[in-house]
Amino acid sequence: MKYDIIIIGGGIVGLATALKIKRDSPSLKLAILEKEKSIANHQTGHNSGVIHSGLYYKPGSMKALNCISGYNQMIAFCEEENIPFDLCGKIVVATSKEEIPLLNNLFERGNQNGLENLKKIGKDELKEYEPHVNGLEGIHVPQTGIIDYKVVARKYLEKIKEQGGEIFLGETVKDIAEQNGSCTVITKGNSFQTKLVVNCAGLYSDRVARMTEEKLNLKIIPFRGEYYKIKKEKSHLVKDLIYPVPNPAFPFLGVHFTRMIDGGIEAGPNAVLAFRREGYTKSDIHLGELLESLAWPGFQKVAWKYWQTGFGEMYRSFSKAAFTKALQKLLPEIQKEDLEAGGAGVRAQACDRNGGLIDDFLILEDKFAVNVCNAPSPAATSSLAIGDTVSQIALKRFN
Known part of the structure; x- marks a missing residue:
């Protein structure tokens, strides 16, 4: 052939x-x-089916350039082919004073990347978008949407x-x-x-x-992201999409709330080392692939440098109470009993030999x-x- x-x-x-x-x-x-x-x-x-706007990415980077172009092409393709999607918008929320400078940086980055109609919003205006959210300030991103990829x-x-x-x-x-x-x-x-x-x-x-x-x-290091679903009777707590201010040291966005295109609300994901490249559950282990990840010098440097963050993510993976506590930073009314098991994804994250998460x-x-x-x-x-x-x-x- x-x-x-x-x-x-x-x-x-x-x-x-x-x-x-x-x-x-x-x-x-x-x-x-x-x-x-x-x-x-x-x-x-x-994945969670989000149409990303290009807010987070370094201006001029491949992610920024391809996300903006890809976004426009995706919308045009879906309109042409009658694929359902919803540009519902999202809010990014600062829940502490320490996060406000990072939020401001995100706002500037979004403007540099050409996002239109980005809006800084205060504490009271946050409630107009998401009545149950907790936050000091936020950004409303109208371009963000949801879809089934x-x-x-x-x-x-x-x-x-x-x-x-x-x-x-x-x-x-x-x-x-x-x-x-x-x-x-x-x-x-x-x-x-x-x-x-x-x-x-x-x-x-x-x-x-x-x-x-x-x-x-480089080597691909698999990171599992686990989700919970919000029970139907509490789905009114989230209108659309609610995101935290991400930690700029990591290529992950933090636990957030996402309305799905086919109904329902997802909460998550965390980010933990998967025990195999396609390891969607905690019990899904491939010893050879796990040892391959652990033996990679770059991953060892990442684990040593960020062990506290990694331990916190792993703890939330095994503790529903800890996962709930992380979600309560954004949505104080959410309770452990409001969450039921959801799905999981595995992110293919390239890591270089020197400990850089690319x-x-x-x-x-x-x-x-x-x-x-x-x-x-x-x-x-x-x-x-x-x-x-x-x-x-x-x-x-x-x-």
Whole structure:
């Protein structure tokens, strides 16, 4: 089976990349390899479904540029394809005086990133947006919305197939062998010859990258984010989306409240080390993958530097009372008995050897591959823009 481009990974980034390549160069023969029996099974299908506005990201960074462009493309795509979404807006809330300078920095960053109609709001005005919230000051972000990204991913695939792209499910990539100016992607049951590999493997993107680039100086560290659902009789406590001011030292946004597009309210997530790359529960352990994370020098440095924060996140994972207490900073009326078990997601967080949790999107190239090595949130919102970026990189090889 011979192709011009093989994309590894059937999540929303891989699908968006395939869609953009086929739109930009319809004559190229392209296939997607996905190890699961269906698409969008991991990060795409386990997130909270937020359409991010681009508030948080360093101006000029790949995250900022791709999120703003991706946001606009996502809205246009969903309107064109009649995919349900709701631009309900959100508030970011400072609950202490110490958080107010950080909130002001966020406001300035949002303006620098081109967000329109951002609004600083005081204590009384917060109540107009969220009557039950606790806070000293806040920011109202009107562009933020909610959606089901699995629905979006399925529509991407439909469009890819219409343009002649192929997908092979249940194909776990075992190796990539270079030979005679091309390479062969070897799966458990098949082999696929191609001129270029595009690696969008998410939680396994580093492993796939090492199949063509041995000196990769990063590793994917899986962080599980656990959610609770608010019981229906208490769902009136949250109108739309309520976020805390995030800790700028970490690439996580803190526990928050999210109204879902299909109904109900989620509370969370925390951020704890997952005991396997696809470890969605506390009991889901793969000893080899866990030891691989713990042995990585970069993770050891992160754990040593931020052990108190990590211990707090782990404690909240095992203590519903502690999780509730964290939520009460934003919503004092919420009680432990108002929460019931929700889902969980695992974030593919790239960590370099020196202990840096890589904050920006990261795309690396080698002779036969384009590797999307770090694409956590807001990658779903940004997917079409990331697809543009990777398509441009890939198609230079064919020009």
